[in-house]
Amino acid sequence: MALGVSNGTLQPLSGKPNAVSTQTDLQEMKMRPLPFKGTLADSKFQLLRILQSLDRVKVVKEEGTYIHAIFTSKVFRFKDDVEFYFDEAAQVIHFRSASRVGYSDWGVNRKRMEDITRRYEEGSR
Numbered sequence: 001m002a003l004g005v006s007n008g009t010l011q012p013l014s015g016k017p018n019a020v021s022t023q024t025d026l027q028e029m030k031m032r033p034l035p036f037k038g039t040l041a042d043s044k045f046q047l048l049r050i051l052q053s054l055d056r057v058k059v060v061k062e063e064g065t066y067i068h069a070i071f072t073s074k075v076f077r078f079k080d081d082v083e084f085y086f087d088e089a090a091q092v093i094h095f096r097s098a099s100r101v102g103y104s105d106w107g108v109n110r111k112r113m114e115d116i117t118r119r120y121e122e123g124s125r
Helices: 040-053 108-122
Strands: 019-021 057-063 066-072 079-087 092-099
Touching: 019 108, 040 057, 040 066, 040 079, 040 108, 079 108, 092 108
Parallel strands: none
Antiparallel strands: 019 092, 057 066, 066 079, 079 092
């Protein structure tokens, strides 16, 4: 499974209904990017603060304009990769949230990213 940013784009989704992204042409899996709030540093700080407030998440890479976090499900301990790419030119944060295993995630990745989006937009914890 490929992760990371290549030429300003997060890796494409597999096409299985177990992921969402702001950079996909698959409409049922597409979400809107988050706007910067101030500078790159301000936006990263706020997003990292939100991630640190959530349960069962570990930020495994934070480098420049990229963050990779791993979320672990409570019961079965499934791991989901969540990536953020801070696009300085467009002043938006792109993201990709995908399950490592299984076919469907029953909307878990979308719900997670909707929650993170809400917290970010509210400027909350």
